Amino acid sequence: MKLRPTAASAAALALATTCLLPATGAEAKPSACPTLNSSAGWYGDNKARIDALIADHCDDKGGRKPVAVFDWDNTVIKNDVGDATFYWLLRNDRVRPPRDGDWSTTSRYLTPEAATALGEACPADVRTLPTSTDTACADELLSVYGSGATTGGKTAFTGYDHRRMEPQYAWLAQLLHGWTTREAAAFAAAARVENLAAPQGATQQVGTGQVTGWVRYYDQQRDLIRTLQDGGFDVWIVSASPEPVVDVWAKGVGVDPSHAVGIRNTTSHGRLTSHLKGCGGIRDGEDAMITYIDGKRCWINQEIFGVRGPAAERVQPAARRQVFAAGDSDTDISFLRDATGLRLVLNRNKNELMCRAYENGDGRWLVNPMFIEPKQRKTNPYPCATTGYTASDGSAQPVRRADGSIVPDQLDTVFQVLSSPLRPS
Template sequence: MNLKRRAVAAAAVLAVASAGLLAVQATAEATQTAPPKRAAACPDLTVSRGWYGENKARLQHLIDAYGHCGDRSHKGGARPVATFDWDNTVIKNDVGDATMFWLLRHGKIRTPQRGDWHTTSRYLTDPAARALTKACPATGTTLPTHRNTARGTACADEILAVYSEGTTTSGEAAFDGFDHRRMEPQYAWLAQLTRGWSTHQVQRFAAAAREENLAAPIGTEQRVGTGEVTGWVRYYDQQRDLIRTLKKAGFDVYVVSASPEPVAEVWARGVGIDARHTIGIRNVTARGKLTAHLKGCGTVADGDDSMITYIDGKRCWINQEVYGVRGAAAEKVQPAAKRQVFAAGDSDTDISFLRDATGLRLVLNRNKNELMCRAYDNGDGRWLINPMFIEPKGEKADPYPCATTGYTDRDGGQGPVRRPDGSVIPDQHDTVFGAPPASATR
């Protein structure tokens, strides 16, 4: 072979080698920069409007990681758990309120046993019992709160004040002596006032209230007694989509509500959550009827009436009903393997079970002090804050009083909000607020 032909051959070999090297480099660079491919069967969130910042993307990442497509999925073991508060978290407004208003408007609250209002709550004060006795004389099986008469409206007004404001119509405290980290007696009182009805009957009442409130235009008010109260409720499309996607990915999804359980069950069906996955305030039953006593959790016995699904009570009920933890242990924080991966809430009533979540914690901002102090402090980077999807609150003018009065003690006193290490969370400014697009309000 002459020198010219050898030079041409060598150049050809060099060109092939160079092309091969470039191809290898290109493949390596593509491997480093291209995002991992997701299987077509991995479920996606489909509603984008209303989500703040990176919240939707972070929720999708959690679903991808812990769902059946992810490397953290519990293949062959326990399914990951997601827990949602209900009122003002999955829906806008309060289904307990909607039911109480319906009961008053239709005269479905029964006269208390022996005419003694103390039998409706162990925490009812003497002034409240006297005011209720005066406004609602025991002359029949049910109270005439549906009648447009002086007697009917006075009775409705007194019950509504005690339930909604925690005071009598004259301003005296209606409840006292309760543990503020385990019990909200106003919430419990609704469940206790369903005494004498069966679970099925209460579900029928709740279903009627649901139909009215979903049909009413946003902003509707209704008359109860002599006052005007909220008359509409809406499901959040974003939360319905999130629940659907979590379930499709293999999560066990629970509702944990401080509304009566029969009421929460009726509403939870609308997002595909069945009765077995709905936890609310549970009445003790007798001869097929609800009583004014409540089921207990942990060390609290049935009928003691001192703990409901409220703050630390929500933790207890999740531990007991979801993870099978009994006795005193149910009231304590469990190891990570026995805690929910995801939790969502909107109020201080949700703070304990939100803190227990090991993956992400979604907070809808309703300007609740302790909750927003912890969410904005975001010590472990797992808190997501989102404005409410319908009629969100604007910016809170003053900082949250985290360092002074943001925390409510068991006796009702106020103090600083502390981190797990005991350090005090400094006051926090409100930074996540504002209205989603108008289309998110329908």
């Protein structure tokens, strides 16, 4: 990514310092626009450019508020709140077996081999699975969810659109079947307390394995969200974790559940089912699109901008798109590309995302190392020209620009180690 020259950075800082109010008969008085509190953790002129963007919009009085959209896991926090909740469910016997022991009912994409493996490992004649003590059942569930394969190495999911669905992510929401939304939120809240209290680097035992046992909010992202809100932005979270889980965590950065969108289950008699809400041209219960890659675009268009039907799946005119977006993974690429102002990328060495961010064709991409435990430099170039893009059928293809031309391989250049306060809250 090419950084702006020093003069541009100075101009951005100057713009971020004040906004001018319109004259009201007397001499116009400057009104301070909010700026980020600290430079710690911000790479190059990223802070200055974000401050300048806020200054460009902080005195907007007419029309709709400018929209900012954040991914959640590893964008606003370090680690994954969906994972944290799943581990808690297994450690506390909160997964219900499917009716009649037929695991294929938990996901239309579950392979027969995976359904058989789960049926053999987990009892069917119980109200909740005893995964705190039954390590064979816990291990099978953990393997299918975490690696997309059975403990015997068989593929667990197949037959889905790789730009709209990640069945492993969806499966966590589907395994909440039988519980109410309030109960699911309570499980997430209990996992949140444990993971924020655990020391950085902590692990926990699930089944016979050790998994990540801690989560932290990024102080810089809390500050950014608060500053955007103070500057008049309408701030949203859009995540590929279950919505009741995201709702619980989003409150910790001042985002109301009404502004948090995650994977949504359908309900029956007040309880969550193993089927999912649809978006755009996908009906409820078809289970074909979640908040994932192109699915995030659809849910943003539908829930934030009010676009209904198949039109929600398409890129909207600039006036009906987010001004600012932040993400960390290829799962975020579509809604990041849709942002009209700036696109903040936390570098986790994800191929398609880093190909587009480093090429920086329109100068609106900002690359920043993660604020806690940033990745080391990727020594080989990102394979943009060959395999950086995952197509709908799962095949690896070149990353292409809007005009169809191929993005050349990109070097990893934003990688230096940064430090950050680690405050549980």
